[in-house]
Structure formats: C-alpha cells, structure tokens
Amino acid sequence: MIVNDIEVLFGGQAGDGSLTTGDLIATVFKRMGLDVYTFKDFPSRIRGGHTNYIIRAGEHPHYGVADYVDAMVAFDLECVEKHVDEMRPGGFIIFDNTSEQLTEAVRRADVTYYEVPLAKIAKEDLGLELVRNTISLGVLSQLTGMDPAIVRSLVTRQYERKGEKVVAQNIGAVEAGENYVKEHFASTPSGYGLRARPDVDRLIMMGNDAIGYGALAAGCRFMAGYPITPATDILEWMAKHAPKYGGVVVQAEDELAAINMVIGAAFAGVRAMTATSGPGQALMTEGIGLAAVTETPIVVVECARAGPSTGMPTKTEQSNLNHLIFSGHGEVPRVVLAPGSVEESFYLTVGAFNLAEKYQVPVFILSEQAMCQSKETTPRLDLSAVRVDRGKLHRNGPLTFGEYKRYEFTQDGVSPRAIPGTEGGMHLVPGSEHNDAGVITEDARNRVRIMDKRMHKLVSMRPDLPKAIVHGDRSAGVAFIGYGSNRGPIGEAQDRLAAAGVPSRFLQLRTLWPFPEEEVRDFLAGAQHIFVVENNMTGQVERLVRYVTGPMPNMHRVLKYSGRPFRPIEIIEAVLEVVPHSNGVVPDRTSQPVHSAAPAS
Amino acid sequence: MATQLTPKDFATATPSWWCPGCGDFGVLAALKQSCAELSLQPKDVAFISGIGCSGKISGYLHSYAFHGVHGRALPTATAVKLGNKDLTVIVAGGDGDGYAIGAGHFLHAVRRNPDMTYIVMDNQTYGLTKGQSSPTSMLGYLSGTSPAGNPDAPLNGLAVALAAGGTFLARAFSSEPKAMVEMIKEAVRHPGFAIVEVMSPCVTFNKVNTYKWFKENVYHLSDIEGYDPSNRAKAFDVLTQHGKIPLGVFYREIRPTFEALTLKDSPAIAGLDIDRIDPKLAELQEAYA
Ligand SMILES: Cc1ncc(C[n+]2csc(CCOP(=O)(O)OP(=O)(O)O)c2C)c(N)n1
Ligand code: SF4
Ligand SMILES: [Mg+2]
Numbered sequence: 108m109i110v111n112d113i114e115v116l117f118g119g120q121a122g123d124g125s126l127t128t129g130d131l132i133a134t135v136f137k138r139m140g141l142d143v144y145t146f147k148d149f150p151s152r153i154r155g156g157h158t159n160y161i162i163r164a165g166e167h168p169h170y171g172v173a174d175y176v177d178a179m180v181a182f183d184l185e186c187v188e189k190h191v192d193e194m195r196p197g198g199f200i201i202f203d204n205t206s207e208q209l210t211e212a213v214r215r216a217d218v219t220y221y222e223v224p225l226a227k228i229a230k231e232d233l234g235l236e237l238v239r240n241t242i243s244l245g246v247l248s249q250l251t252g253m254d255p256a257i258v259r260s261l262v263t264r265q266y267e268r269k270g271e272k273v274v275a276q277n278i279g280a281v282e283a284g285e286n287y288v289k290e291h292f293a294s295t296p297s298g299y300g301l302r303a304r305p306d307v308d309r310l311i312m313m314g315n316d317a318i319g320y321g322a323l324a325a326g327c328r329f330m331a332g333y334p335i336t337p338a339t340d341i342l343e344w345m346a347k348h349a350p351k352y353g354g355v356v357v358q359a360e361d362e363l364a365a366i367n368m369v370i371g372a373a374f375a376g377v378r379a380m381t382a383t384s385g386p387g388q389a390l391m392t393e394g395i396g397l398a399a400v401t402e403t404p405i406v407v408v409e410c411a412r413a414g415p416s417t418g419m420p421t422k423t424e425q426s427n428l429n430h431l432i433f434s435g436h437g438e439v440p441r442v443v444l445a446p447g448s449v450e451e452s453f454y455l456t457v458g459a460f461n462l463a464e465k466y467q468v469p470v471f472i473l474s475e476q477a478m479c480q481s482k483e484t485t486p487r488l489d490l491s492a493v494r495v496d497r498g499k500l501h502r503n504g505p506l507t508f509g510e511y512k513r514y515e516f517t518q519d520g521v522s523p524r525a526i527p528g529t530e531g532g533m534h535l536v537p538g539s540e541h542n543d544a545g546v547i548t549e550d551a552r553n554r555v556r557i558m559d560k561r562m563h564k565l566v567s568m569r570p571d572l573p574k575a576i577v578h579g580d581r582s583a584g585v586a587f588i589g590y591g592s593n594r595g596p597i598g599e600a601q602d603r604l605a606a607a608g609v610p611s612r613f614l615q616l617r618t619l620w621p622f623p624e625e626e627v628r629d630f631l632a633g634a635q636h637i638f639v640v641e642n643n644m645t646g647q648v649e650r651l652v653r654y655v656t657g658p659m660p661n662m663h664r665v666l667k668y669s670g671r672p673f674r675p676i677e678i679i680e681a682v683l684e685v686v687p688h689s690n691g692v693v694p695d696r697t698s699q700p701v702h703s704a705a706p707a708s
Numbered sequence: 709m710a711t712q713l714t715p716k717d718f719a720t721a722t723p724s725w726w727c728p729g730c731g732d733f734g735v736l737a738a739l740k741q742s743c744a745e746l747s748l749q750p751k752d753v754a755f756i757s758g759i760g761c762s763g764k765i766s767g768y769l770h771s772y773a774f775h776g777v778h779g780r781a782l783p784t785a786t787a788v789k790l791g792n793k794d795l796t797v798i799v800a801g802g803d804g805d806g807y808a809i810g811a812g813h814f815l816h817a818v819r820r821n822p823d824m825t826y827i828v829m830d831n832q833t834y835g836l837t838k839g840q841s842s843p844t845s846m847l848g849y850l851s852g853t854s855p856a857g858n859p860d861a862p863l864n865g866l867a868v869a870l871a872a873g874g875t876f877l878a879r880a881f882s883s884e885p886k887a888m889v890e891m892i893k894e895a896v897r898h899p900g901f902a903i904v905e906v907m908s909p910c911v912t913f914n915k916v917n918t919y920k921w922f923k924e925n926v927y928h929l930s931d932i933e934g935y936d937p938s939n940r941a942k943a944f945d946v947l948t949q950h951g952k953i954p955l956g957v958f959y960r961e962i963r964p965t966f967e968a969l970t971l972k973d974s975p976a977i978a979g980l981d982i983d984r985i986d987p988k989l990a991e992l993q994e995a996y997a
Binding site: 348379495535539547 | 720722750751752753754756759766767770771772773774775776777779780783784785786787788790791792794795812813815816970971974975977978980982983985986987989990992993996997
C-alpha cells in the first residue's frame with residue numbers, strides 16, 4: 108500500500124463547485140499532518156469548460172505537482188478522457204456514472220475504476236443535487252483512509268455560515284459516500300492509505316494571500332489595482348483586510364490609473380502597492396519609469412500568466428521576466444524579487460517594502476499562477492521577524508527651506524525624503540530630469556551626475572537584497588538554476604537523482620534584478636553540467652546567466668511553455684539525457700517504475 | 709497661528725518658461741492669489757500637474773508639487789488625497805492632458821468626487837508639441853496635423869463632467885483675473901471634485917482663439933437673469949448651447965466625497981504608525997490554520 112503520498116485530480120465542468128471541495132480535501136490532508144500543494148487548472152471562463160484542481164499530499168517539502176495523478180475524481184467523461192494518460196499505474200478513478208458511462212477507450216488495465224452514481228445519490232437519496240461534490244469527498248475519504256472526524260469537522264466549518272441544515276446535509280452526503288464504498292467496493296481496496304501525523308502549528312495558504320498578508324504586515328496601507336487573473340485575489344484580500352488597519356483599496360479604471368495612484372499615495376508618504384499580470388504590467392510600464400526617476404518607493408506585484416497579449420489567462424508561465432527587467436524607455440534602477448514558495452511570498456513581500464523605501468525605487472514581486480493561486484502548507488508566519496525600515500524618510504519635525512534638497516547627492520545615492528505636510532520641505536518632484544533640488548534642468552553635467560546617483564542605488568542596495576539559496580550538494584557536478592514555482596519540482600528532481608547516484612546543486616534565485624552576478628559565478632565554479640529550468644520558450648534566465656558566464660558548452664535549457672508547471676520527471680529526464688548514470692531509471696517517491704515518456708500535460 | 713501669506717509666498721525661485729503673453733501666466737497669478745487669500749500654507753498644498761506648457765505650472769507654485777506623466781495627474785492626485793486627506797490638493801493641466809490622453813481618468817475622477825480642485829488650462833491646441841489640434845480645437849482648425857482643417861468635433865469637457873456626475877463646474881478666462889480668483893477659491897472650498905476650466909490663449913500657435921477673439925466671444929452667467937447654479941438642467945442647457953462661450957460657476961452640488969466613502973472617519977493614512985506591528989495581525993492566520 109502507498110501511504111501518505113497521493114495526488115488527487117478533482118475535475119469536471121467549471122462553476123460546478125469543485126473549488127470548495129478541492130479546498131476541503133486539501134485541508135483534510137493538512138490536518139492529517141501532510142505537506143500539501145494544490146494547483147488550479149482552470150479554463151478562462153466562468154461556467155462550463157473542463158476544469159480540474161490538483162491536490163497533492165505527502166511527507167516532503169517540495170511543492171509542485173507529481174509525475175502522475177494517483178486518484179482522479181471525475182464528474183464527467185471528458186475529465187477521464189483528458190487525464191487518463193496522466194494516471195499512475197496502480198492509481199484509481201472515481202467516476203460519476205449517473206448520466207455518462209465509461210468508454211473502452213478510457214479503460215486502462217492498470218487503473219482501478221470506482222463507478223458511483225454521485226449525482227443520482229445526491230438527487231434521489233439526499234434530495235439535493237448540490238451535495239454531489241461532498242458525496243465524492245466521502246467516497247475518496249473511505250477509499251484513502253481519511254480521518255472521518257477531521258473530515259466532519261472541516262465540512263462543518265465550511266458550511267457553518269449557511270446554517271445547521273446545510274451542515275447536516277453535507278455531513279449526510281459524506282456518509283452516503285463512505286457507505287457506498289463500504290457496500291460496493293469492500294473487496295477492491297484502492298492501494299492508497301493515509302496515516303495521520305501531528306499537524307503542528309501550520310497554515311495552508313495561497314500564494315496571493317501570503318503576499319497580501321505580507322504587505323499588510325509591512326505597513327502597506329494603500330493599494331490600487333485593476334482586476335486581472337491571476338492577481339485579483341490580492342486586490343480582494345487587501346480590500347477585505349486593509350480598511351481594518353486604516354488603509355484603503357481602490358479599484359482603478361485601468362492599470363495606468365492604478366500605477367499612478369500608487370505613486371501618488373507613496374508621494375504622500377504611504378506604503379503603497381499594486382498587483383497585476385502581463386497585460387496590466389504592459390500598461391504600467393510608463394509608471395515604473397516615473398516612479399524610478401522621481402525616486403518614489405512603490406511595490407508592484409506581477410502574478411505572471413501565459414502571454415503574449417491575452418495569452419492563456421489562467422495558465423502559468425515565466426515569460427514576463429524580461430519585461431520586468433528591461434521594459435520602459437530610458438535607464439532606471441528597479442528591483443525584481445521572486446519568492447519560491449508561499450512562505451517566501453510573505454517574507455519577500457515584507458522585504459520588498461523595505462527595499463522600496465530604503466532605496467526609493469520600484470520593487471517588483473514576481474510570482475506565477477502555479478504559485479500565487481496555489482496553496483501550500485507552511486509554518487506559521489512569524490510577525491516578530493517583520494521589521495519596518497522606512498529608510499531616509501524624514502519624520503523629525505521641520506526642515507529648513509532652502510537647505511533641504513529632495514535629491515541631495517549622497518554616498519549611497521539615496522536622498523532624504525520629505526513628505527507633504529512637513530514644514531520647510533516643499534519641493535517639486537518631476538518626471539523630467541532635474542537637479543538635486545528638484546528643479547527641472549537639461550544641464551549636461553547635472554544630467555550625468557544625477558543619472559549616476561540614481562543608478563548607484565543598484566550597487567548600494569546589494570547587501571540588502573534577498574540572497575539566492577543553494578539547495579543540495581554544493582560540490583556536485585550537476586547544477587540547476589531556477590526561480591519561483593520551479594523551486595519545488597527542481598528540489599524533488601534533485602532528491603530522486605541523488606537516490607539514483609546523481610548528486611546535484613541548485614541555485615534558487617530570489618533576486619532577479621539587479622542580477623546576482625557574483626552569486627551565480629560562485630555557484631557555478633566547478634559545475635560540469637548546468638541546467639537552467641524555466642517556464643518559457645526563450646530561456647530568459649539562461650540568457651542572463653550567459654551574460655555573466657560567457658559561452659558555456661555545458662549549459663542546457665530545460666524549458667516548458669505549455670502553460671502547465673513542470674512535473675519532476677521532466678527535469679530528471681532532461682538531466683539523464685546528457686549526464687552519464689548507471690541505472691536508467693530513477694524511481695519516484697512511491698517506488699513505481701517510471702515509464703518512458705512524461706505524461707502529456 | 710501661522711502668519712497671513714501673500715501671493716509672493718507661493719512663488720518659487722524657478723523662472724517661468726512660458727512665451728510672453730501666454731494665458732498660463734494669468735492662471736499662475738490667480739492661483740497664488742487664491743492660495744494666499746484662502747490662508748493656505750505651502751506645506752499643506754499638494755500641487756499635481758500634467759505634461760504640456762500648462763503642466764510646467766507645478767514648478768512655479770511653492771508647495772509639495774508633483775509633475776508626473778502626460779494625462780495621469782488625476783489618478784496621482786486622487787491617491788495623494790486618499791493618502792493624506794488633510795492636504796489641499798490642486799491639479800492643473802492642459803486640454804490635451806485632461807481631455808485626450810487623460811480623458812478616461814477625467815471621467816472617473818468626476819465619478820469619484822475626491823475633494824480637490826482641477827484647473828484645465830484650455831488653449832484649444834497642443835502648445836508644447838507646437839500647435840497641433842487638441843480635443844477642444846474648433847472644427848476646421850488648421851495645424852501641422854490637420855492641414856486640411858481639424859475634422860474632430862471639439863469636446864465639451866464641462867458638459868461631459870456634468871453628465872458624469874460633476875459636483876462643481878466653472879469656467880474662467882485668463883484675462884479676467886478677479887473672477888478667476890473667486891472661482892478658484894470657491895473650487896478649493898468646495899467639498900468635492902471642483903473643475904475650473906480656464907480659457908488660456910496660446911499666443912504662439914493658436915491664431916484663431918486669441919485674446920481678442922475671446923473678448924468678442926464670451927459672456928457671463930451673471931448676464932443671465934436669475935441663473936441658479938443648483939439647477940442641473942439649466943446648467944446643461946447653458947453648457948451645450950451653440951454660440952458664445954459662457955463664463956462663471958455653472959453648477960454646484962454637495963455629495964459625499966471619495967475620501968468620506970472610503971476612509972470614513974479614520975485619520976490621514978500618511979500619519980499612521982506602521983513601524984510597530986499590530987498584534988491583531990497575528991489573528992488573521994487562524995483562518996488558514
Ligand atoms: C505619452 C506621451 N505622449 C506624448 C507626449 C508629448 N506631449 C507633450 S505635451 C503634449 C500635449 C500638450 O497639450 P496640452 O495638454 O493641451 O497642454 P499645452 O501644452 O497646450 O498646455 C504632448 C502630446 C508626452 N509627453 N507623453
Ligand atoms: S506655446 Fe502657447 S501655450 Fe505654450 S507657452 Fe507659448 S503661448 Fe503658452
Ligand atoms: Mg493645450
């Protein structure tokens with residue numbers, strides 16, 4: 108039996124309530140002490156269209172999807188047709204056979220099928236079609252050995268708001284599912300089991316929520332944004348919570364307005380941010396230049412999705428990095444940070460606000476659909492570790508007008524900032540080139556000096572930038588470089604490669620701009636094969652690395668741009684193609700043999 | 709108690725840049741006069757301007773001034789006001805800035821009704837880029853980009869604002885300083901989004917809408933017997949009539965400001981202590997436990 112290691116794919120038509128049940132399953136796994144990662148694979152429409160929700164649980168900290176799906180809960184035939192090839196040999200499918208029947212084409216000999224008339228039971232036995240999803244939870248619970256008490260307490264918590272009757276209906280639905288399994292499938296065990304471990308003080312949180320929470324903790328009290336998938340969650344999270352702490356959230360008329368509002372609020376002395384995705388980021392480009400040249404501290408969250416243009420709004424990609432680093436006219440300082448987990452999303456967001464104010468620059472937080480809309484179990488977030496550093500913000504009384512210079516030339520390039528309301532600090536903040544006093548000028552000597560001042564901040568900020576993390580064996584010949592959501596699949600690939608006798612090192616970049624040249628150079632010393640793993644077509648990080656290293660014969664791009672995150676096997680296979688190894692097969696954690704090709708995804 | 713300031717106290721050391729005779733001089737003078745008469749303090753004035761000849765004005769008013777990008781002054785200013793509602797926020801920009809590239813923001817600022825003053829310095833042309841037609845240029849206006857005559861009907865910004873829910877609408881003429889000062893003062897006092905459109909001739913490029921032309925083509929609302937600026941229908945009627953250009957305060961209405969609706973009674977955000985972490989923040993994690 109496979110214990111405490113399962114990937115569930117919960118699928119049907121969009122808008123059928125599978126989100127709620129998927130979240131419930133994830134929380135049950137979390138309460139049973141497992142490490143959980145969820146991935147939403149939604150169509151870009153509200154109702155209809157195939158949708159699925161992956162919930163992976165295990166005893167490991169590598170957040171990401173697995174090589175295979177272990178358990179599918181399919182509400183229609185389309186779901187089985189689409190994903191049957193992704194099933195692990197030995198896995199099982201729960202299928203609602205109320206109105207459709209399984210076809211021969213989707214029957215695999217190495218997969219167990221549990222056909223349950225979910226909709227029929229819901230309607231005829233329970234009198235409520237809506238509880239179909241909850242019945243499936245009961246079926247899954249019984250087949251995998253979820254703790255019935257935990258399932259009941261979470262179902263109760265989920266439906267409490269809707270009253271006792273709804274709670275009772277859903278508990279009844281769980282029981283109906285459990286009973287159906289007991290009555291019909293007693294002799295066909297699923298082969299999967301769960302064993303509860305202590306759930307010690309952990310959270311299960313979505314990346315976007317962690318960013319919102321980090322912003323609030325860091326003192327962000329103004330947010331403006333324009334709804335866009337997959338960033339909207341942050342705007343909604345802040346709209347719900349910021350007012351309780353004296354803050355305000357504005358739904359702007361477009362992203363041009365949003366970014367200029369954030370700049371206005373920051374000019375007034377408020378920690379401010381916006382969150383958007385590719386198309387909105389394109390519109391915000393103008394504002395980034397303005398923030399940078401006026402040295403106004405702002406934080407911009409980019410929740411990347413598949414481009415170009417409208418692209419695939421609900422799919423994941425890492426193709427916007429070039430845009431964040433290079434977009435805009437003129438040359439301006441900016442910072443790009445990329446968290447590699449939900450937990451890091453919180454701490455890096457806090458750090459982003461401090462960097463923005465300390466160095467008076469725009470700071471990007473780069474997340475991706477596969478992380479910002481994914482949930483992960485994470486240790487409690489430590490508020491005592493949060494420090495607010497407002498840099499050279501002038502807060503001690505009046506200034507002397509005439510002496511105070513907003514853009515004073517200093518050693519570190521950072522000038523004291525006076526905000527409106529401060530006696531004696533009056534000045535002009537111009538998007539046009541200006542001198543140290545903020546007076547607009549095209550003087551040649553001043554131009555060079557003030558450009559140097561602004562850009563020098565990229566140097567002086569170096570000690571404060573989040574460091575890259577080296578995972579694995581620092582002296583191994585195989586080296587990975589990656590960032591963001593690929594932290595999970597690369598980490599998992601590393602473990603499995605090591606078990607097969609191929610040790611590796613992995614540099615998880617967390618500051619992508621200014622590019623950490625020294626860290627990359629140090630990390631690569633002695634590496635024999637370098638794999639730069641990214642979700643884009645042109646190898647954006649690999650190019651940056653090559654700027655640092657020059658041509659490298661043994662540098663390989665491992666790219667995926669189907670809109671879906673890497674499965675670890677895809678990374679493993681890319682390595683084994685070029686690295687000599689003894690046994691052709693690298694077992695994954697469940698010791699199932701890995702078959703030739705990666706499943707289509 | 710701060711001493712009573714004079715217009716000079718609102719001057720900066722930066723010499724103004726406009727062509728001799730430009731209508732924008734009049735706007736600047738009236739603005740300084742209004743600030744002094746309203747007993748404002750420079751430290752409490754946030755002055756945000758657009759891009760254009762008109763937009764240069766932020767360099768000449770002693771205050772906390774922000775000269776942003778073309779067309780975006782209103783969103784910037786809205787957020788300055790939200791960030792520190794104790795400030796007096798004034799915005800100024802050209803007809804192109806406000807009614808072309810910034811037209812979207814204009815409508816939404818009107819809808820939101822933040823408590824601030826917006827001065828549209830209307831010269832019916834693009835001054836800074838050398839005289840092309842603007843959204844308020846007259847039909848047939850000849851310019852580098854409209855050599856065969858401007859084919860676009862001029863935009864009636866105040867009428868549009870009235871339709872969109874504007875709460876204070878006025879029009880002044882740059883060479884009638886006294887009336888302009890009164891309108892600006894009233895606009896600043898108005899608790900809401902107050903628009904003062906100023907006919908501000910571009911002597912260099914607009915050879916049609918000159919001082920002389922204006923003198924012949926304006927009239928005053930005070931000439932209309934019993935004109936009542938709380939009568940919305942009448943205001944719309946006057947604003948949309950063809951013929952001579954009316955000057956004065958067209959419409960006034962009190963409705964809740966954006967700050968009142970969003971910030972309620974909470975203190976100015978910029979003054980909040982964010983250095984200490986509110987222990988209540990820890991409780992938010994329970995929903996995820
Ligand atoms: C995004 C952008 N597009 C174009 C310009 C060039 N530009 C500067 S001012 C201006 C128009 C100015 O007209 P208006 O707003 O009426 O101001 P005026 O100069 O007439 O006072 C233009 C098109 C710019 N600065 N930014
Ligand atoms: S070009 Fe026209 S608008 Fe610009 S400063 Fe000269 S007169 Fe004034
Ligand atoms: Mg103009």
